[in-house]
Amino acid sequence: MIKTIILLKESGSLEKRVALDPKNCERLVKAGFKVIVTPDAGINAYFSNEAYEAAGAMVEQPSFDEKAIILSINAPTKTITQKFKSGSLSISLLDPYHNLSLVELFAKQGIDALALEFIPRITRAQSMDVLSSQATISGYQSVLIGADLSPRFFPMLTTAAGTIRPAKVLVIGAGVAGLQAIATARRLGAQVEAYDIRPDAKEQVESLGAKLVDTGVNAAGEGGYARELTEEERAQQAAALAKHVKEAHVVITTAAIPGKKAPIIVTQEMVESMLPGAVIVDMAAETGGNCELTKVGETIRVGEVTITGPRNLPSTVAIHASEMFSQNIYNLIAPFITEDGFNLNLEDEVIKDSLITYEGEIISDRISTLISA
Numbered sequence: 001m002i003k004t005i006i007l008l009k010e011s012g013s014l015e016k017r018v019a020l021d022p023k024n025c026e027r028l029v030k031a032g033f034k035v036i037v038t039p040d041a042g043i044n045a046y047f048s049n050e051a052y053e054a055a056g057a058m059v060e061q062p063s064f065d066e067k068a069i070i071l072s073i074n075a076p077t078k079t080i081t082q083k084f085k086s087g088s089l090s091i092s093l094l095d096p097y098h099n100l101s102l103v104e105l106f107a108k109q110g111i112d113a114l115a116l117e118f119i120p121r122i123t124r125a126q127s128m129d130v131l132s133s134q135a136t137i138s139g140y141q142s143v144l145i146g147a148d149l150s151p152r153f154f155p156m157l158t159t160a161a162g163t164i165r166p167a168k169v170l171v172i173g174a175g176v177a178g179l180q181a182i183a184t185a186r187r188l189g190a191q192v193e194a195y196d197i198r199p200d201a202k203e204q205v206e207s208l209g210a211k212l213v214d215t216g217v218n219a220a221g222e223g224g225y226a227r228e229l230t231e232e233e234r235a236q237q238a239a240a241l242a243k244h245v246k247e248a249h250v251v252i253t254t255a256a257i258p259g260k261k262a263p264i265i266v267t268q269e270m271v272e273s274m275l276p277g278a279v280i281v282d283m284a285a286e287t288g289g290n291c292e293l294t295k296v297g298e299t300i301r302v303g304e305v306t307i308t309g310p311r312n313l314p315s316t317v318a319i320h321a322s323e324m325f326s327q328n329i330y331n332l333i334a335p336f337i338t339e340d341g342f343n344l345n346l347e348d349e350v351i352k353d354s355l356i357t358y359e360g361e362i363i364s365d366r367i368s369t370l371i372s373a
Contacts, residue, residue, distance in 0.1 A: 136324075
């Protein structure tokens, strides 16, 4: 049983979020946990040390001298992981595909590690799904960035100087981020088209007032994600999309494949065909980009087209991003709280799918096969 929770301070230069907010901290304290908050853990999300103390937490540098649930947004560093007490449980966006050496360290240290991005997309786990909650923020922010960079109004305006027609926005990928982008662009008054290779996206896209671009390619994959396309399917997709990209004033791309490089959807040839002043907001920049010319973390001009590859969009809305992430964490932990503390149930589907290491072993088949390869 675990009766202590430790909240880490994020170390990334662009990371302003925190994994546990004072509200959910108080709920865990009331549930019988000792909560230790690293000083200034929430300061960049406007949660003060005093707010955590008022919630019942101890604000101090953790000593890691007892088993604990260790919470963070991103994977902890190897340096701090080496301090964790054996039998502890680390919960974070572990990115295990790209952190194999850290996974091995967890196993060596006897640390159980849960990867939040591996939480299954089932109905019961929706309230625990941090990928969805954070993608909502990314979709919202991407539209605001596009509107800011665009030299055009989004809404139709009738003025004394004449009527301004609404901007045309094309959203590529109609997952959680894409749907939020569609909804936000529509609220701003834009004319919106969307494209997704999963056939079940049509109803959702149209319910938000957008029109679905049909390329004739169906690539529905497991877990609500798209699978990789064949070369023939990519060519068919590109040919059908080219016309819509050419006519768009703002293109927002959101396509991602877990653990793999983002697929190239907008080619250099498409960019060169776009209207003067057109904007591309590539939300997949951090995993390679959906646009062939994207540079991660930069905003560039290619001819008369602006391309931006933002990093860590959820962190730019740090308060709400942290509150949503924290609520996801509480919803994940709550079902396993007993009078004696936290009891991990390996038979639970959510835990079974998202637990990477347990009692010194790498138990996730998706990750163990990569390490043994």
